[in-house]
Amino acid sequence: MQTSLVNSAPAEAALSAVHPRIQIRDVSLRYFTHEGETQALDRISLEVAAGEFVSLIGQSGCGKSTLLSIIAGILEPSSGSVLVDGKPVTGPSQRIGYMLQxxxxxxxxxxxxxxxxxxxxxxxxxxxxxxxxxxxxxxxxxxxxxxxxxxxxxxxxxxxxxxxxxxxxxPDVVLLDEPFSALDSQTRLAIADEVVDVLRSEGKSVVLVTHDIGEAIAMADRVVVLSRRPGRIKSQHLMRFPSHGVGHPSPFEVRTLPEFNSFFSTLWDELDVHVEG
Incomplete structure (x- = not known):
């Protein structure tokens, strides 16, 4: 059994259910163009605990950034709701910080x-x-x-x-939408350590959207995989590193641990990345 599977640790799986800071309840989004109706998100339900760091990954176009905009109150879902500390998000809020690319x-x-x-x-x-x-x-x-x-x-x-x-x-909640995508790989590795250290010391609840599987693993407490459009939650994985011992390893340390490759392989397979000929 893969150590990454959230179901392999029921007690830890309850992490985000205790005192959830963010509650995403059955959120769907449809939009209309001249070509017709497009279902971007389909019945997304997710909770993020106070102080938890969650990464969202998925194929391009699966609705990751769209979901972030809904959490931020920039977009209104077609159905469902988002709550922060039990209060509905009805528009942009001072309690939610949004860092863009x-x-x-x-x-x-x-x-x-x-x-x-x-x-x-x-x-x-x-x-x-x-x-x-x-x-x-x-x-x-x-x-x-x-x-x-x-x-x-x-x-x-x-x-x-x-x-x-x-x-x-x-803000109580910090949303990060591919904030390091324009940086070279060496700078990304260096800044990830600093960003995680600051956000953890500040006790923020964080949702990171990234295309980088390694970045998602290294920075987060939990990685959520979205399916191809319409975006649905395909799986969730708790990032646990027994080989490190007590405490959070830094993002750079995570990449040196034996569990990292196992997580990476599992997430790569779930993303179903392939080239169609």
């Missing part, structure tokens, strides 16, 4: 000024916001660059600033 930093604002943008829009206490932003930027390894401008930073550094900006407003 592009960093969207303003080139004319310093790094610190970029990091407090969300707080400024929400009309928060700016003295507190700047203190919070400076602390987060130090945690992200950007403490020496507070007064630099985005053009002076590498891609990985810019994404660290984007993460700090997402966290300044103190």
């Amino acid at each position: 592009q960093d969207y930093l303003y080139e004319w604002r310093t790094i610190l000024d970029n990091a407090v943008l969300g707080a400024q829009i929400q009309r928060r206490d700016m003295k507190q916001a700047r203190e919070r932003a400076a602390d987060l930027l130090h945690k992200c390894g950007m403490g020496d660059f507070l007064h630099h401008y985005p053009r002076q930073l590498s891609g990985g550094m810019r994404q660290r600033v984007a993460l700090a900006r997402t966290l300044v407003t103190e």
Whole structure:
């Protein structure tokens, strides 16, 4: 039996059912074009616990980013509902932070000024916001660059600033939509360790959408596999690494552990990746 299967550890499988922060209840989404109706998501039900890190993987077009937009309140489902701490999501909320593929930093604002943008829009206490932003930027390894401008930073550094900006407003839920896809592999590996460390230390509930199976395994407590469109939950896998011992291994450490290859093989097979001739 594969050690990754969530059913192989019933007690651990209950992790997300205890005090769920996010509840996705029977969510479906249909949209209409000139070509007709398209079913993007079909009866998705999922719970994410407070402080849990969940990765969503699946074939392109299966609805991963669409589901993230529904959780964020940007899209309204055709049926079903999303709740955060028991309250329905009816639109964008200060409790939900959303980090996208592009960093969207303003080139004319310093790094610190970029990091407090969300707080400024929400009309928060700016003295507190700047203190919070400076602390987060130090945690992200950007403490020496507070007064630099985005053009002076590498891609990985810019994404660290984007993460700090997402966290300044103190969201309970953080949504990550392929945030490292534009980075080279070496930078992705380095920034994954930093991002996971910051998010875990902040106690956030995180949902990550990624096409990178290794990234999904290395960063998450649980990996959820979506089927081809219409997206349905195909399987769920708890990421457990007995060979590491107590505590969470870092994303880089995960890739060195013997369980990693087993998880990767299982998820690759479930994604049914093949070339049609």
